[in-house]
Amino acid sequence: MTHHGGKGPDDVELDALVVGGGPSGSVTALLLARAGWQVELVDRTDFPRGKACGECLNPAGVAILRELDLLEPVLATHPAxxxxxxxxxxxxxxxxxxxxxxxxxxxIQRRTFDHALLEAARTAGVRVRTGTTLVEADPGGRGEPARVLLRGPAGQQERRRSRILIGADGLRSRVARAIGLALPPRGxxxxxxxxxxxxxxxxxxxxxxxxxxxxxxxxxxxxxxxxxxxxxxxxxxxxxxxxxxxxxxxxxxxxxxxxxxxxxxxxxxxxxxxxxxxSFHRPVRGVVRGRTLLVGDAAGYFDPLTGQGIFRALRSACLAADSLTHGDSHRLPDHVDSADRSIRLHPGDMSRLEQYASTLDHGLRWSRRLQKTIDWTLAxxxxxxxxxxxxxxxxxxxxxxxxxxxxxxxxxxxxxxxxxxxxxxxxxxxxxxxxxxxxxxxxx
Ligand SMILES: Cc1cc2nc3c(=O)[nH]c(=O)nc-3n(C[C@H](O)[C@H](O)[C@H](O)COP(=O)(O)OP(=O)(O)OC[C@H]3O[C@@H](n4cnc5c(N)ncnc54)[C@H](O)[C@@H]3O)c2cc1C
CATH class of the missing domain: 3.30.9.10 (D-Amino Acid Oxidase, subunit A, domain 2)
Incomplete structure (x- = not known):
């Protein structure tokens, strides 16, 4: 491995690189930053931005925002x-x-809702870079960081190495395709x-x-x-x-x-x-590969009819952050700036990623079954x-x-x-x- 910024030979540049600034990406990034991780989030668009969506955040999604202390900034956007x-x-x-x-x-208006969550992530310490597109990704492995190729706003290319890579890039996730987890659309x-x-x-x-x-x-x-x-x-x-x-x-x-x-x-x-x-039914063969995990729509999407997508995005973000930070011993003392900390591949990362895959499957099984039952009934x-x-x-x-x-x-x-x-x-x-x-x- 190469040296970066004068740090040690096994160091990488980031604890987590999050691709996508929708609800799943912003909330995953925010929770990791709150746990003391050094996190960067990239999105290809500039915010605020609109999005195809019925724009109804269901009660369980509201409850998650309340638990995470994020309801206040969302209510400030005047939701109905x-x-x-x-x-x-x-x-x-x-x-x-x-x-x-x-x-x-x-x-909620996605334009203001997504922007409010992204700003909350920035306030929590996430480095947010809009107008920056993920072009290629290598998922990494036990002893290898995840690697990405990004294209910046002026077309410049940049390579980044991260301990964990998070694909939060929506329905046609480039991350899922690049690391071989996307299946062809179905239904x-x-x-x-x-x-x-x-x-x-x-x-x-x-x-x-x-x-x-x-x-x-x-x-x-x-x-x-x-x-x-x-x-x-x-x-x-x-x-x-x-x-x-x-x-x-x-x-x-x-x-x-x-x-x-x-x-x-x-x-x-x-x-x-x-x-x-x-089209909507975008299955994946799994949600984890190497040091990379998928959240939100990128982790598999079925259909917008029941209006559960944002809830699923928020829930998967919580499950990902919980699994990744579980038992972390490197919580920073207040006087240490996270930017000055060496970042290394953590020995427990691989089992934490596996933990995420199984809790996500369990945590969203209910809503997936409901969506499919309604879809089949109407068909x-x-x-x-x-x-x-x-x-x-x-x-x-x-x-x-x-x-x-x-x-x-x-x-x-x-x-x-x-x-x-x-x-x-x-x-x-x-x-x-x-x-x-x-x-x-x-x-x-
Ligand atoms: C017609 C329709 C109606 C819906 N109605 C509802 C509803 O009423 N209620 C509900 O809860 N859900 C609804 N949904 C689902 C909901 O919109 C999604 O589930 C939710 O937006 C998922 O959030 P996310 O963060 O995973 O992805 P997104 O919100 O899609 O965010 C992904 C982000 O990734 C960025 N990105 C993509 N590719 C790249 C790249 N290569 N590099 C960098 N950035 C990238 C995008 O710019 C985007 O900002 C609806 C969906 C559709 C299509």
């Missing part, structure tokens, strides 16, 4: 508290389900378009999910001080429907909202986007018909489903509950809000 979702099989009536547990969901081809729209009329207390054949529309309030912004996401299923999305996507989305019974006092206007994405016409009818006619079924997608299965056994203590409580913004207060689990 969501009490649940209304599910409308198009033109066939509606079912309304509420989240439960101490935390509600939040409608039905899906493509999506997301717009940010300004609109007035519908209740802002909940999101709407409109389910048609081969077409899903999500419509949910996202936070802004004026209380007029919404996320509108259209997902089409079937072989290459990207052209159709681009051509008639907007008209289709607006028509579906009308079919779903949404009434405006002022019709929606596009204020940002669209952001495109797809088979008889099962789809029966389950949508059950949602509409059996009291409590819609709320049970919504609570499950909130990733708090234990709240199934509890009564609907208290509100999130917001630091910036929002006033009701529409008559429909007032009408919906104290709502039941079920509509016609």
């Amino acid at each position: 508290p969501l009490e649940g979702w209304e599910i409308s099989p198009l033109s066939e009536g509606r079912a309304r389900g509420r989240f439960s547990g101490p935390d509600r969901a939040l409608g 039905p081809t899906r493509a999506s378009l997301t717009w940010r729209v300004a609109a007035r009329g519908p209740s802002r207390r909940r999101g709407r999910l409109l389910l048609g054949r081969g077409c899903t529309v999500g419509f949910a309030p996202v936070g802004d001080p004026q209380g007029t912004l919404w996320n509108l996401t259209l997902v089409l299923t079937g072989s290459d429907r990207t052209g159709e999305l681009k051509g008639s996507g907007w008209a289709r989305a607006i028509e579906s909202l009308g079919d779903g019974g949404i009434v405006w006092s002022e019709p929606p206007e596009i204020v940002d986007g669209p952001w495109g994405s797809g 088979l016409e008889p099962a789809r018909r029966v389950s949508l009818s059950a949602l509409r006619t059996l009291p409590g079924v819609a709320s049970a489903l919504i609570r499950l997608t909130g990733d708090r299965p234990r709240t199934l056994l509890t009564v609907p509950s208290p509100t999130l203590p917001l630091t910036n409580p929002r006033k009701r913004t529409s008559p429909a809000d007032a009408a919906a207060h104290g709502d039941s689990g079920h509509l016609s």
Whole structure:
């Protein structure tokens, strides 16, 4: 190994290099920095940046932010508290389900949400470098650091060696591909378009999910001080429907909202986007290789329908940081600057990486199974018909489903509950809000 910065021959440059500044990357980097690790995070884009997403952070995701002391900066971005979702099989009536547990969901703008988490990581001591793209990666091994080739904002190339490399680079992870963990996309081809729209009329207390054949529309309030912004996401299923999305996507989305019974006092206007994405089912053959691990979407993604992606990103970040720092003896005394510390390949790293692989598999099994069950049910016409009818006619079924997608299965056994203590409580913004207060689990 070569010498770096006058340090010893076995030294590397970083404890951890994180590729990707979305929620999984920022939170992994932040937790490692809090544990005294020397961490660098690179992202190819400049922040703040928008992203294709339904922009609903589910209650379990909110709970993680609270536990990590990160809720405050997120609430400062004015998220919209969501009490649940209304599910409308198009033109066939509606079912309304509420989240439960101490935390509600939040409608967040990814532009401000991701930026807030990235800034929190920077404040925790992470060196953040935007406009910097990972080009190549070597996963390293027991006695070898992970190595990467980066391309900087001016096109300059740079090599870095790190004790641990973290692939947090999303759906089509370059890290996963470079180290041989990515599998070819599977399942039905899906493509999506997301717009940010300004609109007035519908209740802002909940999101709407409109389910048609081969077409899903999500419509949910996202936070802004004026209380007029919404996320509108259209997902089409079937072989290459990207052209159709681009051509008639907007008209289709607006028509579906009308079919779903949404009434405006002022019709929606596009204020940002669209952001495109797809296809979604991106499996991986594993989440660890050598000294490299994957978190968030990079660790395998299935489908956005149940709105669990950000929760999974945050959960995998916590599991990765917990496994990597478990039993660390090198926590720095307060007077030592982490930048002056020698960084070496730690003898316990390999078993900690293995530990991550098994805890991630266990920790996210539940949400993965739920997503697949819902996907299969909706794909088979008889099962789809029966389950949508059950949602509409059996009291409590819609709320049970919504609570499950909130990733708090234990709240199934509890009564609907208290509100999130917001630091910036929002006033009701529409008559429909007032009408919906104290709502039941079920509509016609
Ligand atoms: C249509 C749609 C709707 C969705 N709706 C919801 C929802 O309502 N609720 C929910 O919880 N989840 C939803 N999701 C899923 C959610 O968006 C993801 O699960 C979440 O963003 C994953 O976070 P992440 O940090 O792993 O990756 P990302 O947020 O994708 O961040 C990855 C980062 O890596 C960077 N990057 C990529 N390649 C490189 C490279 N080579 N070098 C450097 N940087 C790189 C990117 O610029 C990006 O900033 C939805 C997804 C889609 C597509």
